[in-house]
Amino acid sequence: MHFLSKVIVGAAFLSAASVLPAASQVKLEGFFLAEEACPAFQSFRKQTNPGSVYVERMRAYELLGKNKLQASHYFIRMNGVNPTERWVDVSCGLHMVEVDGSGQGADNGSDDSSGSKVIRPAVQGPSADAEFLLAASWQPAFCQTHQNLPECINQTGERYDADHFALHGLWPQPRGNFWCGVTEAQKNLTDRENRHRLNSIRLSDQTRAELNKVMPGAQSYLDRYEWVKHGTCYSDSPEEYYAESLDLMEQLNSSAVRDLFAANIGEVLTTAQVRAAFDETFGAGAGNRVQVRCKGGLITELFINLKGRIEPDTPMSELLLAAKPVQSDCQGRVDPVGFN
CATH class of the missing domain: 3.90.730.10 (Ribonuclease T2-like)
Known part of the structure; x- marks a missing residue:
């Protein structure tokens, strides 16, 4: 996709995920790529959004986790806002991972000898209808x-x-x-x-x-x-x-x-x-x-x-x-x- 080179640059600053709050049940690797400008909630259950913060379309954010296996919301970190850790609806973007040149994830247990890196959407876990x-x-x-x-x-x-x-x-x-x-x-x-x-x-x-x-x-x-x-x-x-x-x-x-x-x-x-x-x-x-x-x-x-x-x-x-x-x-x- 034409925007991936921008994503790689935008994701370069991302750090490792921190310990998740009690509300986040599943830790994730990679980052969240916003496809829409969606509200970033402090609490998605209460719909609280201090500062009326929105994710920016086609921007990458550090991904910390999701609320459950079949998630409704991703938990991300947004630098420059308070609080920095926010929830965003899964329909607003993609869970992206960095993979090696073989198409296998750099952190998925595959040995990488190519040294090349690409970005692709993460595979989502099987659903009840799979x-x-x-x-x-x-x-x-x-x-x-x-x-x-x-x-x-x-x-x-x-x-x-x-x-x-x-x-x-x-x-x-x-x-x-x-x-x-x-x-x-x-x-x-x-x-x-x-x-x-x-x-x-x-x-x-x-x-x-x-x-x-x-x-x-x-x-x-x-x-x-x-x-x-x-x-x-x-x-x-x-x-x-x-x-x-x-x-x-x-x-x-x-x-x-x-x-x-x-x-x-x-x-x-x-x-x-x-x-x-x-x-x-x-x-x-x-x-x-x-x-x-x-x-x-x-x-x-x-x-x-x-x-x-x-x-x-x-x-x-x-x-x-x-x-x-x-x-x-x-x-x-x-x-x-x-x-x-």
């Missing part, structure tokens, strides 16, 4: 057609993904909601032979260990690819994206669905059987939100429709039952480890 697709792979079937990948070469019958679902990805919908704030240079690195050149992502030790177990494709940098393509449209934080993806996978792998697959390795399952297992664990009708995908006579993947705000420990049953039903009619064998 839709997602959780893609859960049956890894032995995937490996039948990808035998040269590291995670397939070293797969064994004792490994977790031999009889549990593997994380392919959590995809914000609708289809095509990809590459949020990602540069063309990064998109050009997403073929399998180039994914190792994508910026690495920093995760907590616990999340990294769990991800390596549940996403064996991380051995061939699937974690980097899924983050840059889908995760950037979900969150500003790889930690949040993968921690919440893993929580959903834990619910799936602790369900009657996983038990059904594990008990029928080498046998054929129908969509009706898989959907019945979803209904058993997650409630009547949950299975109608699941597409069973087959290829070459094997069940390769489950596409699970979800709708709602995904937060730590959100019950998958709520997300499933709020989602749209989907057509599915395939049946296939539950593939064991090993190449046919």
Whole structure:
């Protein structure tokens, strides 16, 4: 956008956010870019505005936080007014963040080697109406057609993904909601032979260990690819994206669905059987939100429709039952480890 160079200059003086007042529940990084001249309240509940202060259109302000996850107001600092800390309606502007030249946030856990900086709007947290697709792979079937990948070469019958679902990805919908704030240079690195050149992502030790177990494709940098393509449209934080993806996978792998697959390795399952297992664990009708995908006579993947705000420990049953039903009619064998 044509005004971004001005924004960078205007934001250069901004300092780190201070401790938030009790009314502000969520701390934010970055800055607020005013798109309209809106009142800046001392108290948005009481509509008090000492000095009748307004934010100036296309000016950047230090951003301290917001009043709640699904916010109505941002908390900003305005130098030269009294009091300096004010509340402004979220509809008046944008939460902006500085990102590195790869399109990944400089403070979002991504390593930056380019040194270049750009500005883009921050990804807003999922809303109550947000839709997602959780893609859960049956890894032995995937490996039948990808035998040269590291995670397939070293797969064994004792490994977790031999009889549990593997994380392919959590995809914000609708289809095509990809590459949020990602540069063309990064998109050009997403073929399998180039994914190792994508910026690495920093995760907590616990999340990294769990991800390596549940996403064996991380051995061939699937974690980097899924983050840059889908995760950037979900969150500003790889930690949040993968921690919440893993929580959903834990619910799936602790369900009657996983038990059904594990008990029928080498046998054929129908969509009706898989959907019945979803209904058993997650409630009547949950299975109608699941597409069973087959290829070459094997069940390769489950596409699970979800709708709602995904937060730590959100019950998958709520997300499933709020989602749209989907057509599915395939049946296939539950593939064991090993190449046919």
